[in-house]
Amino acid sequence: MQEGEDPSQWWEPLRAVEERAVTEGASWLRYVTEVQHAVSEYLLHYGEQRVEVLGVEATYAMEVAWTGRTWPVTRSADLVVRAPGGAVRIVDHKFVGRLNDRTVSRYRLDGQFLDYALIGAREWGAAFDGAFLNLIEWPSKAGATPKMKQLQAPSAPAAVESRKAQLVYTHAQRSKIERAGVDLWNYPKRLNEQVCNGPYGLCAGADLCAWGKVAATNLPD
Ligand code: SF4
Numbered sequence: 001m002q003e004g005e006d007p008s009q010w011w012e013p014l015r016a017v018e019e020r021a022v023t024e025g026a027s028w029l030r031y032v033t034e035v036q037h038a039v040s041e042y043l044l045h046y047g048e049q050r051v052e053v054l055g056v057e058a059t060y061a062m063e064v065a066w067t068g069r070t071w072p073v074t075r076s077a078d079l080v081v082r083a084p085g086g087a088v089r090i091v092d093h094k095f096v097g098r099l100n101d102r103t104v105s106r107y108r109l110d111g112q113f114l115d116y117a118l119i120g121a122r123e124w125g126a127a128f129d130g131a132f133l134n135l136i137e138w139p140s141k142a143g144a145t146p147k148m149k150q151l152q153a154p155s156a157p158a159a160v161e162s163r164k165a166q167l168v169y170t171h172a173q174r175s176k177i178e179r180a181g182v183d184l185w186n187y188p189k190r191l192n193e194q195v196c197n198g199p200y201g202l203c204a205g206a207d208l209c210a211w212g213k214v215a216a217t218n219l220p221d
Contacts, residue, residue, distance in 0.1 A: 002053060013039050038136065038146050045148050054088065055080035060119045066168040069175075073167060075115045078134075087129035090116045092153075097199065099137035099147050106199075107133060108154035114163040116153075130155070185212060 001007055011019055014036050021028040021035075061074045079091040092112070096103050107113050113131045120128035130152050137147040177187065189209055190196065196203050207215040 051081035064164045064167045071171045088124040088127050089129050090131045091134050093134045095136050095138050108156050113153045114160050117160045
């Protein structure tokens with residue numbers, strides 16, 4: 001409707017979930033009921049919200065520069081909206097195992113949100129109202145109701161201010177390691193239980209870090 005088109009040319013959300021799952025096959029079909037449940041709950045919570053959609057999976061780029069070199073930084077935003085009154089918000093959706101204050105504070109120093117703060121200020125100036133979290137707690141029991149919460153991501157002004165410098169030094173450090181010809185198997189690793197096995201599970205590279213080359217398949221020697 002916002003684009004002046006007839007919305008009836010698309011399926012309603014619940015039907016769209018089914019149609020897409022049919023296209024994708026069995027691995028999607030098994031989740032149709034749960035996803036429809038989550039979508040219905042979402043509509044109950046937020047179906048009356050009226051915002052102007054400025055972008056969906058919109059990509060933004062900025063550059064960081066140091067001693068004559070520049071590096072690109074790109075971020076994709078789930079959703080960018082203009083709220084009634086004109087405030088522009090970048091909205092990021094997070095499915096979480098448990099929704100509480102700690103869940104929210106986890107994102108305060110997340111580079112993704114620091115970059116959103118920089119990109120939003122550059123793109124929309126004073127109209128930028130910050131990054132918002134759209135949190136959905138996936139219930140542990142089948143059929144239970146998902147919890148939902150939308151709120152502004154906690155602010156971290158000092159971290160935002162120093163973000164570009166942090167990125168630059170990280171890039172510069174990486175370039176230095178590259179130039180030194182370090183064996184990639186010895187590339188500095190995080191090796192931290194919070195990072196290697198975080199809220200999204202075990203890092204895909206964990207076996208490579210734990211076992212080295214014997215865990216590698218289809219990789220050059
Ligand atoms: S397991 Fe993953 S996060 Fe941890 S050090 Fe290895 S590559 Fe980095």
